[in-house]
Amino acid sequence: MSNVDVVVTGLGATTPLGGDVASTWDAMLAGRSGVGRLTLEWADQLTVKIGAQLKVDPSEVIDRVRMRRLDRSEAIALIAAKQAWADAGLEEAGLDKERLAVSFGSGIGGALTLLNQDDILEESGQRKVSPHTVPMLMPNGPAAWVGIELQARAGVHAMASACATGAEAMSLGLDIIRSGRADVVVAGGTEAVIHPLPYAGFANMRAMSTRNDEPEKASRPWDKGRDGFVFGEGAGALVLERADHARARGAKIYARLAGAGITSDGFDIVQPDPECKGGARAMGKALLDAGLTGADIVHVNAHATSTPAGDMGEILGIKAAVGTHPVITSTKSMSGHLLGAAGALESIATILAIRDSVVPPTINLDDPDDKLDLDVAAHKARQLDIPAAMNNSFGFGGHNVALVFTRA
Amino acid sequence: MATREEITSGLAEILEEVAGVNPDDVAEGKSFTDDLDVDSLSMVEVVVAAEEKFGVKIPDNEVQNLKTVGDAVSYIEANH
Numbered sequence: 001m002s003n004v005d006v007v008v009t010g011l012g013a014t015t016p017l018g019g020d021v022a023s024t025w026d027a028m029l030a031g032r033s034g035v036g037r038l039t040l041e042w043a044d045q046l047t048v049k050i051g052a053q054l055k056v057d058p059s060e061v062i063d064r065v066r067m068r069r070l071d072r073s074e075a076i077a078l079i080a081a082k083q084a085w086a087d088a089g090l091e092e093a094g095l096d097k098e099r100l101a102v103s104f105g106s107g108i109g110g111a112l113t114l115l116n117q118d119d120i121l122e123e124s125g126q127r128k129v130s131p132h133t134v135p136m137l138m139p140n141g142p143a144a145w146v147g148i149e150l151q152a153r154a155g156v157h158a159m160a161s162a163c164a165t166g167a168e169a170m171s172l173g174l175d176i177i178r179s180g181r182a183d184v185v186v187a188g189g190t191e192a193v194i195h196p197l198p199y200a201g202f203a204n205m206r207a208m209s210t211r212n213d214e215p216e217k218a219s220r221p222w223d224k225g226r227d228g229f230v231f232g233e234g235a236g237a238l239v240l241e242r243a244d245h246a247r248a249r250g251a252k253i254y255a256r257l258a259g260a261g262i263t264s265d266g267f268d269i270v271q272p273d274p275e276c277k278g279g280a281r282a283m284g285k286a287l288l289d290a291g292l293t294g295a296d297i298v299h300v301n302a303h304a305t306s307t308p309a310g311d312m313g314e315i316l317g318i319k320a321a322v323g324t325h326p327v328i329t330s331t332k333s334m335s336g337h338l339l340g341a342a343g344a345l346e347s348i349a350t351i352l353a354i355r356d357s358v359v360p361p362t363i364n365l366d367d368p369d370d371k372l373d374l375d376v377a378a379h380k381a382r383q384l385d386i387p388a389a390m391n392n393s394f395g396f397g398g399h400n401v402a403l404v405f406t407r408a
Numbered sequence: 409m410a411t412r413e414e415i416t417s418g419l420a421e422i423l424e425e426v427a428g429v430n431p432d433d434v435a436e437g438k439s440f441t442d443d444l445d446v447d448s449l450s451m452v453e454v455v456v457a458a459e460e461k462f463g464v465k466i467p468d469n470e471v472q473n474l475k476t477v478g479d480a481v482s483y484i485e486a487n488h
Contacts, residue, residue: 065428069449127459131452 004178007408008254009246010239011348012083014076016232016335019056020083025352028334028360029381033216035230035336042196048203050215051194052232052336069132070145071110072192076235077142078149081186085150088239090184093249101154101182102147103173104190104237105165107340107395110137111193142190154182162395165189166236167343170403171260173240183245188237189344202231205270207307220364221304221330222311222372229305232336236344253408255351258388259290265398272310276317278400279392283321286402292388294322297404299359299389301350304330305337312371314392319374327384329377333363343393343401350391350405359384410462410488415481418461426453436478464488
């Protein structure tokens with residue numbers, strides 16, 4: 001437990017459900033799916049033809065010339081971070097930028113740029129390759145652009161832990177503020193790699209749903225008919241702030257980031273530990289860090305991606321570390337799986353669940369797995385008083401991150 | 409053979425496309441960096457696009473001599 005309190009004072013997102021936090025949250029509470037038939041012509045050549053594409057294309061928000069030097073993952077990181085920053089009102093508050101850090105990651109990075117520029121290289125030779133290629137594809141690019149945009153001078157960090165990245169970004173942000181290295185951290189995750197190569201790779205692992213004829217029903221965590229995750233793109237950002245700093249300036253406070261737990265499985269590069277032992281240890285560490293016990297956690301926004309193996313393992317982990325009482329949900333049933341941005345978007349969903357006293361639904365849970373013995377907010381949002389909630393994120397490589405948010 | 413005016417107007421199109429420069433601001437006396445705010449990476453893009461548009465080769469060691477739009481027009485006029 002730390003004696004430095006950290007709170008959330010700003011939220012930003014651009015997702016398959018909406019171009020900002022409000023529209024994304026409205027869509028979640030209404031149980032809308034952001035999944036559809038891909039609008040890209042190459043999809044016809046692949047076994048997976050569905051995905052969760054951004055509701056608002058970044059080119060509608062960022063001008064054409066600027067977009068020439070931004071990878072799509074960087075552009076949407078900027079959009080989410082700027083929304084969160086404006087929401088927090090810190091520019092008006094005159095924050096000393098030497099007290100501002102950035103913690104922003106991506107699971108895969110600037111692969112769209114890498115692949116598109118490689119096509120240009122093959123077809124037209126070196127001279128035609130964009131001189132912006134390297135800063136567009138480097139994995140620290142999104143974090144760096146956010147840092148430049150906000151003039152952050154206390155350090156810019158870019159982590160990569162696959163689908164746990166967004167949550168790890170929150171955990172690092174918490175550590176930075178607790179250590180005294182910054183008063184404010186803009187933390188988030190971004191992912192935008194809807195391209196035939198990652199699609200082919202994930203499809204050939206048999207990790208993705210092939211429910212091509214019913215895209216909005218494809219992401220169905222814990223349902224017997226689940227057949228893999230649905231690839232999504234998006235970005236989410238939080239402004240984390242030392243609580244006394246936020247209170248001193250009269251900031252609007254969404255919730256408290258009370259604790260974080262990180263573990264690694266040491267088990268397999270892609271398979272989750274079948275009993276979710278590493279995940280359960282992360283949840284336990286997060287509780288300890290927050291000074292809470294499992295009994296305090298009323299709601300868990302689960303990692304559950306709609307894969308046959310992972311979904312049920314996490315149930316074992318939640319029961320072992322938290323208990324059988326929390327109302328759980330997987331908002332991936334609506335947003336699809338945003339990979340490196342998932343932990344950021346789901347942190348936002350967890351925080352807003354606390355604020356609004358409502359658990360967003362898990363849609364498509366029509367025929368629950370026989371072993372599902374926890375209470376899921378299936379089909380419809382559920383009113384619930386939530387003093388404390390948890391968000392889980394697990395990534396290829398055996399990365400496990402659990403975050404605990406509490407009412408401020 | 410393109411006239412100096414035609415070359416200037418062709419460069420203005422490229423500058424607008426690559427760097428968002430207002431074509432009305434493009435004139436022979438303007439410096440790429442100081443007046444038109446074209447940074448070094450955008451300048452690389454401008455050069456590659458100009459080579460294609462005007463059928464010239466602009467070697468890297470020449471690019472540093474092209475300070476103004478007029479410098480570029482003269483180089484293109486003499487070499488295309």
